[in-house]
Amino acid sequence: MTAASDTAGAPAQSQSVANMAPTRPFYWSLRRELWEHRAIWIAPLVVAGLVLFGFLIRLPHFPQMLRKIDTMPLDAQQLVFGTTLAAGAAAITIAGVIVAVFYCLGCLSNERRDRSILFWKSLPVSDLTAVLAKVCVPFIVLPIVIFAVAIVTQLIILGAGSAVVIVSGLDASPLWTHWPFLKMAIFFVYVLVVMTLWYAPIYGWLMLVSSWAQRMTFLWAVLAPLGIAIVEAIAFQTWRFGSLIGYRLDGFEKLAFTLPQNKSQYAHLDPLQLLDPARFFSDIGLWVGIAFAVVFIAGAVWLRRGRELV
Amino acid sequence: MPIIEASGLRKTFGSTVALDSIDLRIEQGRILGLIGPNGAGKSTLLNCVLGMIPYHGELNVIGLNPWQHRDRLMREVCFISDVAVLPRWMKVWQALDYVAGVHPRFDRAKAEASLARTQIKKTSRVRELSKGMVTQLHLALVMAIDAKLLVLDEPTLGLDLLFRKQFYDTVLNDYFDRQRTIVVTTHQVEEVQQILTDMMFINRGKIVLSCSMEDFEARYAELTPRPESIAEARALKPMSERQMLGRPILLFEGVDRARLAALGDVRTPSIADLFIAVMGETTASVQGVAA
Numbered sequence: 001m002t003a004a005s006d007t008a009g010a011p012a013q014s015q016s017v018a019n020m021a022p023t024r025p026f027y028w029s030l031r032r033e034l035w036e037h038r039a040i041w042i043a044p045l046v047v048a049g050l051v052l053f054g055f056l057i058r059l060p061h062f063p064q065m066l067r068k069i070d071t072m073p074l075d076a077q078q079l080v081f082g083t084t085l086a087a088g089a090a091a092i093t094i095a096g097v098i099v100a101v102f103y104c105l106g107c108l109s110n111e112r113r114d115r116s117i118l119f120w121k122s123l124p125v126s127d128l129t130a131v132l133a134k135v136c137v138p139f140i141v142l143p144i145v146i147f148a149v150a151i152v153t154q155l156i157i158l159g160a161g162s163a164v165v166i167v168s169g170l171d172a173s174p175l176w177t178h179w180p181f182l183k184m185a186i187f188f189v190y191v192l193v194v195m196t197l198w199y200a201p202i203y204g205w206l207m208l209v210s211s212w213a214q215r216m217t218f219l220w221a222v223l224a225p226l227g228i229a230i231v232e233a234i235a236f237q238t239w240r241f242g243s244l245i246g247y248r249l250d251g252f253e254k255l256a257f258t259l260p261q262n263k264s265q266y267a268h269l270d271p272l273q274l275l276d277p278a279r280f281f282s283d284i285g286l287w288v289g290i291a292f293a294v295v296f297i298a299g300a301v302w303l304r305r306g307r308e309l310v
Numbered sequence: 311m312p313i314i315e316a317s318g319l320r321k322t323f324g325s326t327v328a329l330d331s332i333d334l335r336i337e338q339g340r341i342l343g344l345i346g347p348n349g350a351g352k353s354t355l356l357n358c359v360l361g362m363i364p365y366h367g368e369l370n371v372i373g374l375n376p377w378q379h380r381d382r383l384m385r386e387v388c389f390i391s392d393v394a395v396l397p398r399w400m401k402v403w404q405a406l407d408y409v410a411g412v413h414p415r416f417d418r419a420k421a422e423a424s425l426a427r428t429q430i431k432k433t434s435r436v437r438e439l440s441k442g443m444v445t446q447l448h449l450a451l452v453m454a455i456d457a458k459l460l461v462l463d464e465p466t467l468g469l470d471l472l473f474r475k476q477f478y479d480t481v482l483n484d485y486f487d488r489q490r491t492i493v494v495t496t497h498q499v500e501e502v503q504q505i506l507t508d509m510m511f512i513n514r515g516k517i518v519l520s521c522s523m524e525d526f527e528a529r530y531a532e533l534t535p536r537p538e539s540i541a542e543a544r545a546l547k548p549m550s551e552r553q554m555l556g557r558p559i560l561l562f563e564g565v566d567r568a569r570l571a572a573l574g575d576v577r578t579p580s581i582a583d584l585f586i587a588v589m590g591e592t593t594a595s596v597q598g599v600a601a
Binding site: 024025027028029031032035036111114115116117118119120121122123124125126127129305306 | 364381385387392397401407412
């Protein structure tokens with residue numbers, strides 16, 4: 001290091017000390033999570049690629065199907081494109097949730113296992129900041145990634161499908177009328193918000209396990225609740241805890257949506273009429289779950305701060 | 311103001327006492343060597359100082375309670391432990407970006423200049439680097455931080471001789487400016503003896519010996535007596551005696567050097583030899599208690 005650059009560095013440094021925004025450690029902690037866990041965006045992209053690949057194989061058949069579309073019943077008409085679009089979004093969402101689960105299980109145990117915790121802790125980032133950055137991944141980053149990837153995938157499908165249909169001399173508008181794109185996008189945002197909030201205690205629990213167990217986090221995360229359910233079943237001959245967990249896994253569907261009695265009615269409905277945010281957001285179970293998530297995450301912060309290192 | 315001040319510092323893990331009522335005071339501008347056998351409590355002491363673990367008793371580091379304010383403390387303190395702690399998935403440029411992002415006192419240009427003098431490529435991942443290169447990278451990052459206290463916990467573990475030498479040369483020449491304070495623990499005592507200003511022996515969670523290097527040189531002397539003076543030398547009650555190439559070497563504490571010089575060759579002992587003498591003593595006394 002030369003003397004000249006030393007002196008040049010000094011004023012710049014003192015300036016940056018003064019100007020350092022309190023959000024910067026948080027921002028860089030989040031960047032670090034995205035660097036470390038590339039599955040956050042790779043996994044949804046790979047699934048989107050598979051969806052598009054399947055669509056590509058199907059694509060030559062579309063003109064033929066559209067020729068017959070007027071003779072089909074309405075719900076069958078929607079299936080022409082609707083299944084591809086909906087199934088694609090569903091597959092990308094499922095991939096995102098799986099990534100979220102494994103991310104939560106690893107995000108606090110990996111850094112202890114490889115001892116890099118000593119490096120992270122040697123920098124001026126509080127444990128609260130570091131853990132909150134990790135919390136952002138399943139709660140904010142992944143839903144956004146899922147949404148963006150799924151919407152772009154749908155646009156590619158609709159665009160390519162329309163192009164093929166037009167080239168074969170047919171009217172492409174049925175594709176867009178049977179898949180009200182904007183309404184479906186709003187519907188999708190609602191699904192993601194509902195699901196993420198409903199799963200909050202699950203994500204929180206996984207992160208708590210990750211901050212506590214060094215190895216076999218998946219085993220601990222699953223066996224602990226299973227053990228409680230089994231003890232309850234044997235001791236009291238009841239299955240309350242087990243059904244509580246089951247309800248947490250799929251209960252949001254009945255709460256957040258008003259589903260028609262008859263499946264054939266779907267075809268005539270505005271998708272937004274299916275949403276029931278008032279019921280969902282006034283449900284006590286949702287808020288109890290979120291309270292549990294906060295407690296679990298607070299526990300994870302506490303454990304990261306005070307646990308004996310490696 | 312002392313950089314580190316502790317009184318009655320105590321840490322237990324279950325029934326094991328890792329730190330047993332430690333009192334210490336480290337002034338600014340010193341280089342302290344913390345020396346002790348495995349499990350003596352060195353790393354525990356450093357972890358307390360760095361705010362990594364809770365403790366009992368009083369502890370102040372740069373005027374802060376490290377447990378309460380680890381994140382603020384780390385703006386002023388740098389820390390390298392055993393080399394293998396940089397995250398293996400990280401790329402070199404990511405490490406630079408991250409530290410520059412979170413650390414207000416990080417001089418990126420300085421870190422890049424240090425890296426330019428090595429073989430390390432910015433696009434490499436840490437896992438692709440050799441152990442020596444990882445240390446160079448960590449050192450480049452830490453040396454570019456304008457900190458008041460640098461803590462080195464076994465920094466050269468597992469490094470080959472060249473890198474160990476280079477490591478301490480860098481710390482001493484590029485970093486230490488007599489304003490900063492360095493605390494280092496190592497097993498390779500002989501490598502740091504020349505750079506220390508103070509040393510502290512720690513064993514079983516207690517400070518066994520603590521003195522400056524000036525005191526050390528004044529207080530301890532090693533004598534290789536001439537054959538005819540051996541009995542006379544032994545009468546002066548050496549701390550310890552060992553054999554080297556068939557000749558006895560006696561270690562004295564607080565005996566006038568001129569008096570020893572009359573009996574043979576006098577030298578300043580190595581810290582390692584004093585360490586063995588002092589630790590042998592405590593081990594013996596513990597055994598005596600047990601018997």
